[in-house]
Amino acid sequence: MGWEKIDMRIEEKAPGFFFVQIARDDLRIINNCINDALDLISPEEFPSRVGATPQEAQALLDAIHGALYGRK
Numbered sequence: 001m002g003w004e005k006i007d008m009r010i011e012e013k014a015p016g017f018f019f020v021q022i023a024r025d026d027l028r029i030i031n032n033c034i035n036d037a038l039d040l041i042s043p044e045e046f047p048s049r050v051g052a053t054p055q056e057a058q059a060l061l062d063a064i065h066g067a068l069y070g071r072k
Contacts, residue, residue, distance in 0.1 A: 024068065031068060034061045 007023040022030075034057055037050055046054045 027064060027068060031061065031064045034064070 006026050008026060009019075009021040011019045013019050037046070038054060038057055038061065041049055043054050046052075046057070050057060052060075
């Protein structure tokens with residue numbers, strides 16, 4: 001199995017704000033990685049390993065999941 005090219009475009013629209021265009025399959029990978037990190041890393045260790053709180057990661061996961069599978 002070869003490495004596939006990721007179909008993604010990232011543009012900085014304003015300082016600290018980015019526009020990301022990404023294929024559904026690639027976004028699904030990010031969704032799954034965040035979900036696994038939340039499941040496998042302890043809340044105490046999470047910020048130093050991920051650079052965000054579990055709550056911030058969960059909010060991002062919720063937004064990504066909603067985009068992929070529809071809002072609740």
